[in-house]
Amino acid sequence: MSNLSKHYGPEYVRAIAPYQAGKPIAEVAREFGLDEASIVKLASNENPFGVPESARQAMAAAVAELGRYPDANGFDLKGALSRRYDVPADWITLGNGSNDILEIAAHAFVERGQSVVYSQYSFAVYALATQGVGARHIVVPARAHGHDLPAMLAAIRDDTRLVFIANPNNPTGTFIPAADIEAFLAKVPAHVVVVLDEAYNEFLAPENQFESAQWVKRYPNLLVSRTFSKAYGLAGLRVGFAIAQPALTDLMNRIRQPFNVNSLAQAAAIAALNDQAFLQRGAENNNAGYQQFVAAFDKLGLAYVPSYGNFVLVKVGDDAGAGARINLALLKQGVIVRPVGNYGLPEWLRISIGLPEENDACIEALTNALAE
Numbered sequence: 001m002s003n004l005s006k007h008y009g010p011e012y013v014r015a016i017a018p019y020q021a022g023k024p025i026a027e028v029a030r031e032f033g034l035d036e037a038s039i040v041k042l043a044s045n046e047n048p049f050g051v052p053e054s055a056r057q058a059m060a061a062a063v064a065e066l067g068r069y070p071d072a073n074g075f076d077l078k079g080a081l082s083r084r085y086d087v088p089a090d091w092i093t094l095g096n097g098s099n100d101i102l103e104i105a106a107h108a109f110v111e112r113g114q115s116v117v118y119s120q121y122s123f124a125v126y127a128l129a130t131q132g133v134g135a136r137h138i139v140v141p142a143r144a145h146g147h148d149l150p151a152m153l154a155a156i157r158d159d160t161r162l163v164f165i166a167n168p169n170n171p172t173g174t175f176i177p178a179a180d181i182e183a184f185l186a187k188v189p190a191h192v193v194v195v196l197d198e199a200y201n202e203f204l205a206p207e208n209q210f211e212s213a214q215w216v217k218r219y220p221n222l223l224v225s226r227t228f229s230k231a232y233g234l235a236g237l238r239v240g241f242a243i244a245q246p247a248l249t250d251l252m253n254r255i256r257q258p259f260n261v262n263s264l265a266q267a268a269a270i271a272a273l274n275d276q277a278f279l280q281r282g283a284e285n286n287n288a289g290y291q292q293f294v295a296a297f298d299k300l301g302l303a304y305v306p307s308y309g310n311f312v313l314v315k316v317g318d319d320a321g322a323g324a325r326i327n328l329a330l331l332k333q334g335v336i337v338r339p340v341g342n343y344g345l346p347e348w349l350r351i352s353i354g355l356p357e358e359n360d361a362c363i364e365a366l367t368n369a370l371a372e
């Protein structure tokens, strides 16, 4: 009895290491006595252009209806996505961010005690979603900081129900070519659901943007996950979606909260989805900013992982204290980036690509920090 009263909840919930988000600007301003306006935040892979004007207008128009519940089935947004990706509307599941999609997938497809496969150095939420349902983690060692798909295939067990793949991967920025993913999908046992998380897809060069939504037609166990948080500039609204065949979507819909995507988010997402000019501007800024950073890293003699996303992983020292030390030196100068010690990369920092002047400020602060 005394043992029981000591703790609440199951052991596997108590074992969860909470998600570490990027530090908010206001918090850094308070902690380091800085002016909020002077702070540069390149910590959460957010869009440096902020909310698209098209989405602002759509939200303003939607405010009048906020007294009512959102459309629980997201009819208009699913319709727009269905046309864009050429899949039936009932193949789409909406999420309160794509984080929600990852969680819903774990709850819908995995039972306590079964196993989930994902890669070392892949997105932190895969571990959280696995742990949250009391499943067993099978973490496959990375190859060159990216997914080793043949090793992941070999790691699948009879009790494996889910595989998470991030492409491009966060926090390393690595990319898996279409042929490798297709070869993997062709061999994965039919009882295993593959979540292909493409949160950064829109930043890929056109030749790398394969039609993963069309693969869903051939692979009944494939679920493609996308988000409006990154390229579409709507991170604060929380809206993402999954594309999968109805056998999977049907289960996801039983698990998700009925009103998981709010009305403003639905309206804004439709507007952003059709805003090609915004996406184009973002991609161009991202390419230029990436060049700015890698040129600086080369000059500073820093190793980095070539990135396909809107961020870059850079090695800021050789000792296990390097990431934390340089991060603190950057914070003191009003620059927020992301330490990745929790990913097992304590010598590295992940820097989101911002506007040219933000990148310059970060590079200057990094140069100072390394000279200290």
Ligand SMILES: *Cc1c(COP(=O)(O)O)cnc(C)c1O
Residues within 6 Å of the ligand: 045, 096, 097, 098, 099, 100, 123, 166, 169, 170, 197, 199, 226, 227, 228, 229, 230, 235, 238, 239, 240
């Ligand atoms: C940012 C990110 C997401 C999800 O973000 P949401 O804001 O929840 O849509 C999903 N996967 C990866 C790999 C990410 O980096």
